[in-house]
Amino acid sequence: MPELPEVETVRRGLEQHVGGRTVESVQVLHPRAVRRHLAGAPDFEAALAGRSLDAARRRGKYLWLSAGEDGLLAHLGMSGQLLVGEPSRPLSPHVRIRFAFSDGGPDLRFTDQRTFGHMAFVPGGAELPGPIAHIAPDPFEAAYDARTVATRLRARRTGVKRALLDQTLVSGVGNIYADEALWRAGLHWARPTETLNGPEVSRLLAAVRDVLGEALAAGGTSFDALYVNVNGQSGYFDRSLAVYGRENLPCPRCGTPVRRDAFMNRSSYTCPRCQPRPRRAHW
DNA sequence: CTGCACCCCTGTAGGC
DNA sequence: TGCCTACAGGGGTGCA
Numbered sequence: 001m002p003e004l005p006e007v008e009t010v011r012r013g014l015e016q017h018v019g020g021r022t023v024e025s026v027q028v029l030h031p032r033a034v035r036r037h038l039a040g041a042p043d044f045e046a047a048l049a050g051r052s053l054d055a056a057r058r059r060g061k062y063l064w065l066s067a068g069e070d071g072l073l074a075h076l077g078m079s080g081q082l083l084v085g086e087p088s089r090p091l092s093p094h095v096r097i098r099f100a101f102s103d104g105g106p107d108l109r110f111t112d113q114r115t116f117g118h119m120a121f122v123p124g125g126a127e128l129p130g131p132i133a134h135i136a137p138d139p140f141e142a143a144y145d146a147r148t149v150a151t152r153l154r155a156r157r158t159g160v161k162r163a164l165l166d167q168t169l170v171s172g173v174g175n176i177y178a179d180e181a182l183w184r185a186g187l188h189w190a191r192p193t194e195t196l197n198g199p200e201v202s203r204l205l206a207a208v209r210d211v212l213g214e215a216l217a218a219g220g221t222s223f224d225a226l227y228v229n230v231n232g233q234s235g236y237f238d239r240s241l242a243v244y245g246r247e248n249l250p251c252p253r254c255g256t257p258v259r260r261d262a263f264m265n266r267s268s269y270t271c272p273r274c275q276p277r278p279r280r281a282h283w
Numbered sequence: 284c285t286g287c288a289c290c291c292c293t294g295t296a297g298g299c
Numbered sequence: 300t301g302c303c304t305a306c307a308g309g310g311g312t313g314c315a
Binding site: 035112113114116156158162224265 | 284285286287288289291292293294295
């Protein structure tokens with residue numbers, strides 16, 4: 001479950017169901033799931049055995065569990081799930097890592113069909129794991145400063161959607177919520193960042209924060225069973241999407257059919273009337 | 284600093 | 300039924 005609202009939903013579930021529990025053993029079932037743990041799968045398993053997991057934290061789309069001064073870092077990629085359930089339930093074919101706990105209670109399974117996600121044990125990484133030091137604060141962190149982001153955004157020489165998706169500028173925004181925020185702000189994805197005026201940038205950043213917050217309140221967006229919380233349940237923000245995935249359906253604001261464009265090997269959805277294409281496009 | 288091409292994977296949907 | 304292509308909420312890397 002990729003973007004901030006979905007990852008935050010998972011973080012909350014982990015905090016509730018795994019926080020304060022002690023890992024008994026870990027099995028890495030697919031080596032690719034720990035490819036960023038450079039010391040290898042056996043080291044990953046050994047490093048976590050016997051460790052007590054404390055708080056669950058998050059920056060953007062990354063989350064981690066602190067274990068004393070250390071951190072257990074996770075990124076869900078396109079299809080990763082962190083599922084908590086009865087240890088006796090069947091092992092689904094896409095389970096990549098299994099964590100058993102010393103209390104004999106529900107286990108934790110990192111499940112990932114496409115294996116774009118990963119986990120790593122980061123010594124000393126409880127506060128902010130080293131591998132994600134380059135990730136910018138997300139809009140819900142105390143360290144996030146909208147004025148700084150606005151300044152940096154306007155200094156870019158690129159298209160506004162490309163900038164929104166750049167996790168080193170502001171983190172947590174992916175393809176769905178970038179399109180939704182741009183629609184709310186009435187901006188086209190190809191708009192050159194240097195042509196945005198102050199009010200437009202403010203409107204956009206407010207829209208980003210609002211849409212992420214509303215989606216979080218709905219438990220995230222799921223179109224299918226791939227995007228679920230730790231209990232396997234889907235969020236329902238898909239009902240509130242204005243443009244994403246709605247090609248040819250009417251814009252909720254003006255009724256004009258939503259348009260789909262290819263962009264960065266993905267799709268961008270816009271209302272051609274509310275988000276007019278700029279004369280000088282930047283993609 | 285930037286875009287861009289391409290890589291990592293599996294599964295599904297749709298056309299033929 | 301098979302075979303093909305396009306596409307899917309991710310990021311990282313290397314190169315121009």
